Amino acid sequence: MVAVTANPRRWWALGALVASMLTLGFDMTILNVALPTMAGDLGAGTGQQQWMADAYVVVFAALMLPAGLLGDRFGRRRMLITGLALFLAGSLMGALASDVNWVIAARAFMGIGGALVTPLALSVLPSLFDPDERAKAIGIISAASALGMPLGPIIGGWLLNHFWWGSVFLVNVPMAAIGIAACVFLLPETSDPASPRVDPLSTALTATGLGALIYAIIEAPGRGWSDGVVLAMFAAAAVLLTALVLRERRAVRPMLDMTLLAHRGFLFNTLAATLVMFVLSGLMFVLPPYLQAVLGHDALGTGVRLLPMMGGLMIAARGAQPVVAKFGARAVVSAGLVVLAFAALLGSRTTAESGYGFVALWLSITGVGFGFCVVPAMDGALGALPRDRAGSGSGLLMTLRQVGAAIGIALLGSLLAGIFRDRLDVTGLPPQAAHTAGESVIAAHLIAAKAGPDSAARLAASANDAYVHGMGVVLLVCGIAALVAALLAAVLLPKAAAPAQEAESTGAAMVVTVEDA
Structure with a gap:
C-alpha cells in the first residue's frame, strides 16, 4: 500500500x-x-x-x-x-x-x-x-x-x-x-x-426478461391489459426471469448471487432501497411535463425548479449517518420513508392552479425523505454481509435498484398515460388529431396550438386538467408504496445496525444513490 x-x-x-x-x-x-x-x-x-x-x-x-x-x-x-x-x-x-x-x-x-x-x-x-x-x-x-x-x-x-x-x-x-x-x-x-x-446465457436471460416485462407494462395502456401481445410478454418475462433465478441458484460461482438474499438485513434493506427508487423514478418522470406544459416554464426554468429536491436530498444524505448513529438504521429508514410518503401524498393535492411554491414545498420534503431512507438502507444492506461477499452484494443491490427504477418509470408512466387518455376531452377534433392529442400533454398542447381559438383554449385546459389528475394519482400510488415500505422496514429490518465493513461502504452507497437518481 x-x-x-x-x-x-x-x-x-x-x-x-x-x-x-x-x-x-x-x-x-x-x-x-x-x-x-x-x-x-x-x-x-x-x-x-x-x-x-x-x-x-x-x-x-x-x-x-x-x-x-x-x-x-x-x-x-x-x-x-x-x-x-x-x-x-x-x-x-x-x-x-x-x-x-x-x-x-x-x-x-x-x-x-x-x-x-x-x-x-x-x-x-x-x-x-x-x-x-x-x-x-x-x-x-x-x-x-x-x-x-x-x-x-x-x-x-x-x-x-x-x-x-x-x-x-x-x-x-x-x-x-x-x-x-x-x-x-x-x-x-x-x-x-x-x-x-x-455467463452469456444468464446475461441474455436478464436482458430479455427485463425487456419483456418493461415492454408489457409500457404497451398495456395503449393495447389493453388483456391484449394477446401484452399477456405474451408478461408470460415470457416470467419464464425468462424464473429461468435466470434457477440457473444462478445452481451455479457454483453465480453472477447474480441469490443466496445473499438469505441475509435478513441485506434482503429488507435492499427491498427498501428498491422501493424508494421505484417511487423517485416515477416522480422524476411525471414532474417535468407538469412544470413545462402545465405551468408554462421553459427548459431552463424547469431545471432550476427541480433544485429544491436535489437540495433536500444532499442535505439529508450528508446528515443521515449521525442520525443513524443516534437512533439506529431501522428508525431512520422507516422515518425517511414516512417523510417520502407524506411528500408524495402532499404532492397528490397539486392542481393546475397550485403554482410553483406548493410544488417546491413537497419537492423539498421529497428530497429529505429520500436522503434519510436510502443511504442508511444501502449502507445497512452492505454492512449486513460478510466482508468477503461485499462485492457481489453491492452488484446485486445496484442491479435490483435499477430494476426498481425501470419498473417505476414503466408502471407509473403507463398509469399516467391511461388516465390522461381517458380523461382528455377531444370532442370536435378529427380522429387523427384526437389520437395524437391523447398521446401526451405535450402533444395535446401542440394540437391545441393549431386549433381555432375556442377549441384551443378548451383542449389546453382539458389537457392540463387530465395531466394534473393523472399526476395526482401517480403521486398517491407513490405515497402508498412508500408508506407500505415504511411499515415493512419498521417491522422487518434488524433492530441493531450492522457494523460497517469499511469507510468506503457508505461512500459507495452515496455514489450509487446519487448517480441513480
Missing part, C-alpha cells in the same frame, strides 16, 4: 474517475428536463418517452454485473475506457438521431457504457489509495456525482433554450473524451483473474 500512496499520479487518476461519474450523473437528470421538448419535436407519445428513459435503465441493470466481472477478468482500466467510448458513441448517435427509435437505440447503447463505468470507477480505488486516503477519495467521487444532479437540469435547460434537443447528448462527448484520455494516461491497470466468469 505504501507504494500506492506514494504514487503522485493517484489524485490525477482520481480526476479521471470524477470526470466519468460526473458525466453519468448529470446525463440522467438532463434527460428528465429534455423529454418534454423532445416529445414535441419528435412527436413522441408517453409510451415512447418511457422507452427513451427506460432503454438506458434496462440495459444498465441487465449488464452491470457482467460488466463488473469483465473488468475484474480483463482489466478494469481497459473496460472503463471501453465503457466511456461506448457512452461517447451512444451520445453521438443520440445527438444525430432524427426519430424516436434512433434516440431509444442511442439510449440503450449509452446504457452499455454506463454499466461498464459505474462499478469499475469504484473498483479501481483500492489499487490507488490506502484505507485512510480511500475514504477521502470516495467522498470526492460522491461530491462529483452529487454535483451532477443539480447541474444536469440547469445545463440541459440552458442548452435547450439556446440549441436543439440533440445538444443534451452532445455535451457528453467532450466529458467522455476527457475521461478516456485521463484513464489512458493516468490510471494503472488492475484485474482479478480469479473472479467468476461472465
Whole structure:
C-alpha cells in the first residue's frame, strides 16, 4: 500500500474517475428536463418517452454485473475506457438521431457504457489509495456525482433554450473524451483473474426478461391489459426471469448471487432501497411535463425548479449517518420513508392552479425523505454481509435498484398515460388529431396550438386538467408504496445496525444513490 500512496499520479487518476461519474450523473437528470421538448419535436407519445428513459435503465441493470466481472477478468482500466467510448458513441448517435427509435437505440447503447463505468470507477480505488486516503477519495467521487444532479437540469435547460434537443447528448462527448484520455494516461491497470466468469446465457436471460416485462407494462395502456401481445410478454418475462433465478441458484460461482438474499438485513434493506427508487423514478418522470406544459416554464426554468429536491436530498444524505448513529438504521429508514410518503401524498393535492411554491414545498420534503431512507438502507444492506461477499452484494443491490427504477418509470408512466387518455376531452377534433392529442400533454398542447381559438383554449385546459389528475394519482400510488415500505422496514429490518465493513461502504452507497437518481 505504501507504494500506492506514494504514487503522485493517484489524485490525477482520481480526476479521471470524477470526470466519468460526473458525466453519468448529470446525463440522467438532463434527460428528465429534455423529454418534454423532445416529445414535441419528435412527436413522441408517453409510451415512447418511457422507452427513451427506460432503454438506458434496462440495459444498465441487465449488464452491470457482467460488466463488473469483465473488468475484474480483463482489466478494469481497459473496460472503463471501453465503457466511456461506448457512452461517447451512444451520445453521438443520440445527438444525430432524427426519430424516436434512433434516440431509444442511442439510449440503450449509452446504457452499455454506463454499466461498464459505474462499478469499475469504484473498483479501481483500492489499487490507488490506502484505507485512510480511500475514504477521502470516495467522498470526492460522491461530491462529483452529487454535483451532477443539480447541474444536469440547469445545463440541459440552458442548452435547450439556446440549441436543439440533440445538444443534451452532445455535451457528453467532450466529458467522455476527457475521461478516456485521463484513464489512458493516468490510471494503472488492475484485474482479478480469479473472479467468476461472465455467463452469456444468464446475461441474455436478464436482458430479455427485463425487456419483456418493461415492454408489457409500457404497451398495456395503449393495447389493453388483456391484449394477446401484452399477456405474451408478461408470460415470457416470467419464464425468462424464473429461468435466470434457477440457473444462478445452481451455479457454483453465480453472477447474480441469490443466496445473499438469505441475509435478513441485506434482503429488507435492499427491498427498501428498491422501493424508494421505484417511487423517485416515477416522480422524476411525471414532474417535468407538469412544470413545462402545465405551468408554462421553459427548459431552463424547469431545471432550476427541480433544485429544491436535489437540495433536500444532499442535505439529508450528508446528515443521515449521525442520525443513524443516534437512533439506529431501522428508525431512520422507516422515518425517511414516512417523510417520502407524506411528500408524495402532499404532492397528490397539486392542481393546475397550485403554482410553483406548493410544488417546491413537497419537492423539498421529497428530497429529505429520500436522503434519510436510502443511504442508511444501502449502507445497512452492505454492512449486513460478510466482508468477503461485499462485492457481489453491492452488484446485486445496484442491479435490483435499477430494476426498481425501470419498473417505476414503466408502471407509473403507463398509469399516467391511461388516465390522461381517458380523461382528455377531444370532442370536435378529427380522429387523427384526437389520437395524437391523447398521446401526451405535450402533444395535446401542440394540437391545441393549431386549433381555432375556442377549441384551443378548451383542449389546453382539458389537457392540463387530465395531466394534473393523472399526476395526482401517480403521486398517491407513490405515497402508498412508500408508506407500505415504511411499515415493512419498521417491522422487518434488524433492530441493531450492522457494523460497517469499511469507510468506503457508505461512500459507495452515496455514489450509487446519487448517480441513480
